[in-house]
Amino acid sequence: MAKRDYYEILGVSKDADERTIKKAYRKLARKHHPDASDESPEVAEEKFKEISEAYEVLADSEKRGRYDRFGHKGVDFGGGGFSWDQFSHGGDVSDIFGQLFGGGQRGGMGDIFSQFFGGGQRGPDNRGDDLRYDITMTLKEAHSGMEKEVEIPRNGNCHKCSGSGAAEGGSAKTCNTCGGQGMVRKMVRRSFIQTITTDNCSDCRGSGKIIDKPCGDCRGSGIVAVKKKIKLRIPPGADDGFRLRMRGQGSAGPNNGPKGDLYIVVNVEPHKIFHRQDNEIILDLELTPAQAVLGDSLKVPTLSGDVKLKIPTGTQSGDVLRLRGKGMPDITRPSSKGSQHVRITVKMPKPNSKTKKMWEELRELDSESPSFLDRMRDKFG
Ligand SMILES: [Zn+2]
Ligand SMILES: [Zn+2]
Known part of the structure; x- marks a missing residue:
């Protein structure tokens, strides 16, 4: 198979300067590194080796000169062709792999590069386990x-x-x-x-x-x-x-x-009655119709003990009453606390002989004032 032109491999022009060549190589190395590439390891490695060979030649003014004059024959790498031990520019990309694999991470590519190419040496790895x-x-x-x-x-x-x-x-x-x-x-x-x-x-x-x-x-x-x-x-x-x-x-x-x-x-662990949402606590509370209509003052539980809660007159099912500062503390700033939100449900009782009479009286009163349905009819014709 005919060898590809080195300039073409790196995607640079014949008169590209040193910086441009290095930049192009670094960009391609990042893309085709077998441990970072989307390609199959074999394909990526083949490409990585090809661009590294091209860079080995073009980054060296003497080798580049010979290549310009004599082509591939001018830079013979020996019988087996280019091999990794002939690559002398590992230092130009080792930092990329340091970044890619998280710098000091053990066994990352940065390490392998620096060891393979004789960069830095590390001391004994005898840190205890996390x-x-x-x-x-x-x-x-x-x-x-x-x-x-x-x-x-x-x-x-x-x-x-x-x-x-x-x-x-x-x-x-x-x-x-x-x-x-x-x-x-x-x-x-x-x-x-x-x-x-x-x-x-x-x-x-x-x-x-x-x-x-x-x-x-x-x-x-x-x-x-x-x-x-x-x-x-x-x-x-x-x-x-x-x-x-x-x-x-x-x-x-x-x-x-x-x-x-x-x-x-x-x-x-989840709690039986308190539901947590970040630093907010939600508590469900049932009221009788009388408590909801007339209002009340109740003791309700919070994580820091019982507190008094005022139920305003005319409270509806679905209303949420807020107890400031009775939620969870902020872990980074314990003095700042969330709220406890008391979600109201009005529970309708089954009438007994005594209350039935009162509900019937209430119904009488309702019929004197326009009912909900009547008001809706008025509004929407
Ligand atoms: Zn040893
Ligand atoms: Zn010992």
């Missing part, structure tokens, strides 16, 4: 906030060796397998991108060090399983699904590595 702890609260507890001591199973530093992993008189040497990096790079030949993976070094378990006389309690890891008592403070106003991050309260890392984080995930 942990998650789920806690269930009633709505009332969520309203007032909660303090609770809980036991979190996690990895802690070994007391016997103070987390070093070495027995008394023992010492730690740099691991030969990974050269103290704590990580090894595995390369499988199937393709360039998908086959370079970094893994914790199994000889030193990611610490970068080998202990000649391991501690008996932790077998050299420096960590042991513990149950740590932690006092949780959930601020007032937590909603279902609220997450609290406690830095450095996760598991300890091997050989005195930094601790991971602990995530507290709050689950708020």
Whole structure:
């Protein structure tokens, strides 16, 4: 198959300057990177390799000069054609993959690029694991906030060796397998991108060090399983699904590595009578016809205890009465609280011998003033 023109591959003109070429390459690299592209990995990788080969030549004034004069013959990459170890411009795109995959994210493309192309080197990856702890609260507890001591199973530093992993008189040497990096790079030949993976070094378990006389309690890891008592403070106003991050309260890392984080995930149980909508609370209240017509003063429950509620005369079914400040506190500003909304329903009673008479009298009165239907008729003809 005839090789495509390098300028055509990058979509630039023959007299394009260095900046234009770099820009074009970066744009295409972003599009065709196998881990970011919509195309199948094989197609994307083929394209990614093609644009990288073109860039390898056009970004280098000497190679570009030879290519301009002699074409593909001028820049022979050897018998097998262009291969990744001949690519010397990884640094020009490694930042793209840093962005694409979230910068410091472990195992992201930025890492692989920088390692493959000899960019930055990272220290031992011996940070402890992040942990998650789920806690269930009633709505009332969520309203007032909660303090609770809980036991979190996690990895802690070994007391016997103070987390070093070495027995008394023992010492730690740099691991030969990974050269103290704590990580090894595995390369499988199937393709360039998908086959370079970094893994914790199994000889030193990611610490970068080998202990000649391991501690008996932790077998050299420096960590042991513990149950740590932690006092949780959930601020007032937590909603279902609220997450609290406690830095450095996760598991300890091997050989005195930094601790991971602990995530507290709050689950708020639904309440029997109070319905929550963000920081607003809704309560349904039934009134008798007399209470609705004549008005009343009642005690109604709220999350902070009973309060007096004035029912105005002539209250209708569907009216909503508001109790300011009786809703949920705002979790970021506990002094600011939502309202409690009291939704009124007027419950019609079945008449008994006594009340039947009174309702009949009421009906008499109704017939003296124009009925609802009569008024509607007047209005709409
Ligand atoms: Zn130990
Ligand atoms: Zn190692």
